[in-house]
Amino acid sequence: MSDDVGVRLRALRELRNISQRELARLSGVTHSSLSQIEQGRVSPSVSSLKKILDVIPISIGDFFTMDIERADQVFYQYAELPTRYSGDILYRLVGADRPARALSFLIETYPPGADTGREVAAHRGEETGLVLEGEIEVTVGGRTRHLGPMDTWYFDTNIPHRFRNTGRTACRLISCCTPAQPDMHRSEVHEETPPEAELNSD
DNA sequence: TAGCTAGCACTGGTCCCGCC
DNA sequence: GGCGGGACCAGTGCTAGCTA
Numbered sequence: 130m131s132d133d134v135g136v137r138l139r140a141l142r143e144l145r146n147i148s149q150r151e152l153a154r155l156s157g158v159t160h161s162s163l164s165q166i167e168q169g170r171v172s173p174s175v176s177s178l179k180k181i182l183d184v185i186p187i188s189i190g191d192f193f194t195m196d197i198e199r200a201d202q203v204f205y206q207y208a209e210l211p212t213r214y215s216g217d218i219l220y221r222l223v224g225a226d227r228p229a230r231a232l233s234f235l236i237e238t239y240p241p242g243a244d245t246g247r248e249v250a251a252h253r254g255e256e257t258g259l260v261l262e263g264e265i266e267v268t269v270g271g272r273t274r275h276l277g278p279m280d281t282w283y284f285d286t287n288i289p290h291r292f293r294n295t296g297r298t299a300c301r302l303i304s305c306c307t308p309a310q311p312d313m314h315r316s317e318v319h320e321e322t323p324p325e326a327e328l329n330s331d
Numbered sequence: 332t333a334g335c336t337a338g339c340a341c342t343g344g345t346c347c348c349g350c351c
Numbered sequence: 352g353g354c355g356g357g358a359c360c361a362g363t364g365c366t367a368g369c370t371a
Contacts, residue, residue, distance in 0.1 A: 150357090173340075177340080301345065308354055333371090337367090339365090339366090341362105343360105345359085346357105346360080350356105
């Protein structure tokens, strides 16, 4: 078990290109502890492990379930991207098998009328994106803009924001936000069967 | 319940090695 | 030689288990 924790921790740390001492400084755990954990000499306490994983950042659950062997996957075919639904909105996450990723890159599809809701939870970070097809109404803070193909946005995600398809056709867009969210970056995302609006425009 | 003991995580310091 | 990164070691503190 301790060996496994050490191997996983080292893999994550090297993935982030952080030295033991840097990770120790950021997490508040000593560098010797990190060294011993990575070598499997000790099994870290939950509190210590959490402090370390908070820096990476990754949840303890993801830490123990991540697939280290696949962590170096570079290319993803569209069809293999996992899908999630939040209401009517379809999300496909690139690099879902990389729990330690530094950002979330999503391909999103909004059927007509789809809406993230008035109160999209604001979180610290940045988001940018591009409309591929269709139109989307984007509200950031008090500003609202209708965006079409090849239009883009960029905002601090601690500002309340909302995406709404007020058009008659599905809108497909790509978005990228930091830091990476545990799953998706919009709220209430789930894997249930999609509402009829499943946009098989794929 | 209190005292003792062993085990373990954790810390601080230090050493070794490679690189510039 | 200085610096950074990783590993090692001795000591400390906490906790669980055992015994009276």
